[in-house]
Amino acid sequence: MKIGDKHYRTIWLNDDNWSVEIIDQTKLPHEFATRPLRSSADAAHAIRSMLVRGAPLIGATAAYGLALAMREDASDAHLASAASALQATRPTAINLRWAIERVREPLTRAPVNERAALAYRLAAEICDEDVAINEAIGRVGAEVFATRWRELGAKRPLNILTHCNAGWLATVDWGTAIAPIYKLYDAGVPVHVFVDETRPRNQGASLTAWELKSHGVPFTLIVDNAGGHLMQHGDVDVCIVGTDRVTADGSVCNKIGTYLKALAAHDNKVPFYVALPSPTIDWATARGSDVPIEDRGAREVTHISGRGSDGGVIEVALAPEGTQARNPGFDVTPPRLVTGLITERGVAEASNAGMKKLFGEKAAA
Numbered sequence: 407m408k409i410g411d412k413h414y415r416t417i418w419l420n421d422d423n424w425s426v427e428i429i430d431q432t433k434l435p436h437e438f439a440t441r442p443l444r445s446s447a448d449a450a451h452a453i454r455s456m457l458v459r460g461a462p463l464i465g466a467t468a469a470y471g472l473a474l475a476m477r478e479d480a481s482d483a484h485l486a487s488a489a490s491a492l493q494a495t496r497p498t499a500i501n502l503r504w505a506i507e508r509v510r511e512p513l514t515r516a517p518v519n520e521r522a523a524l525a526y527r528l529a530a531e532i533c534d535e536d537v538a539i540n541e542a543i544g545r546v547g548a549e550v551f552a553t554r555w556r557e558l559g560a561k562r563p564l565n566i567l568t569h570c571n572a573g574w575l576a577t578v579d580w581g582t583a584i585a586p587i588y589k590l591y592d593a594g595v596p597v598h599v600f601v602d603e604t605r606p607r608n609q610g611a612s613l614t615a616w617e618l619k620s621h622g623v624p625f626t627l628i629v630d631n632a633g634g635h636l637m638q639h640g641d642v643d644v645c646i647v648g649t650d651r652v653t654a655d656g657s658v659c660n661k662i663g664t665y666l667k668a669l670a671a672h673d674n675k676v677p678f679y680v681a682l683p684s685p686t687i688d689w690a691t692a693r694g695s696d697v698p699i700e701d702r703g704a705r706e707v708t709h710i711s712g713r714g715s716d717g718g719v720i721e722v723a724l725a726p727e728g729t730q731a732r733n734p735g736f737d738v739t740p741p742r743l744v745t746g747l748i749t750e751r752g753v754a755e756a757s758n759a760g761m762k763k764l765f766g767e768k769a770a771a
């Protein structure tokens with residue numbers, strides 16, 4: 407994605423050919439800053455502290471985390487401990503486990519002196535594949551949106567609602583849910599995006615709004631509670647979100663609040679799509695209720711941070727001191743509320759049979 411005149415991915419290898427550079431997303435939208443990762447511990451910290459976030463990018467960062475680990479010490483013991491430290495960073499996005507296994511397993515079979523080079527190669531492969539997959543999701547989703555736009559008469563901009571950030575910042579490039587929007591906009595179809603702020607961490611307000619603004623896509627920021635009202639009034643033509651894990655029955659685990667948007671969409675006959683790359687499918691977990699939901703700290707609920715009038719970033723308290731708060735990071739949307747899963751291979755019904763139709767051989771694995 408371009409920032410000004412320069413094309414960026416969200417993660418890349420530095421010119422020294424070993425350290426890894428990331429965009430520090432905790433600084434956005436107020437500052438665009440990059441940061442080097444020089445150790446597997448740096449990579450684990452970046453994921454845990456959400457300097458990088460979004461399911462595909464978490465996976466890519468963990469893959470480079472293993473490459474950095476192999477540079478430190480390529481022994482079996484260090485491979486095992488780095489893999490488990492990276493796995494422990496965040497519990498919900500399946501891409502983390504997928505990427506760690508994709509790198510770890512071939513490493514166990516490789517000679518110790520070849521492990522670092524192999525790990526860097528595999529991490530780069532994961533990144534390149536993510537870009538290609540998301541570009542394909544963009545093409546598939548843009549066709550779905552263009553069809554909807556034509557069905558609605560093709561007279562006014564297509565109004566799309568999205569939740570959280572499933573744009574290029576959440577992946578290596580393009581994004582999942584936002585990729586079709588970029589494709590459609592670039593093709594000249596008029597679009598307008600309702601961006602849910604996505605409390606408590608506000609990935610919509612901070613990240614999706616920043617991305618769309620950088621690309622020039624028209625958008626309106628809304629509070630999370632506004633979506634249902636807008637749908638009742640015919641202001642939303644289609645919803646699209648990303649996902650951290652789709653289980654074998656087609657249940658969609660995504661950022662907290664997704665379920666409520668899907669319910670409102672269903673009640674108002676607004677199509678509700680989920681965009682995902684195939685590594686986000688967890689064939690081994692039968693039902694959405696089996697997904698571990700990240701429980702995040704109370705402070706994200708009781709406090710909020712943003713830019714003060716003096717230009718500095720400040721945190722302020724919203725609730726009385728000592729207030730108890732509960733902060734589940736994700737929820738599960740049942741398949742019956744999902745119009746379709748937009749993948750790199752086409753649109754699947756949100757069901758085991760629907761996903762197997764597109765990814766048969768993986769489903770059998």
Ligand code: MRU
Pocket residue numbers: 459460461462499569570571572573576577581582583609647648649650660661735
């Ligand atoms: O807590 P986050 O910011 O990592 O959550 C991100 C999301 O929920 C995204 O919607 C999901 O990872 C899909 S990203 C393409």
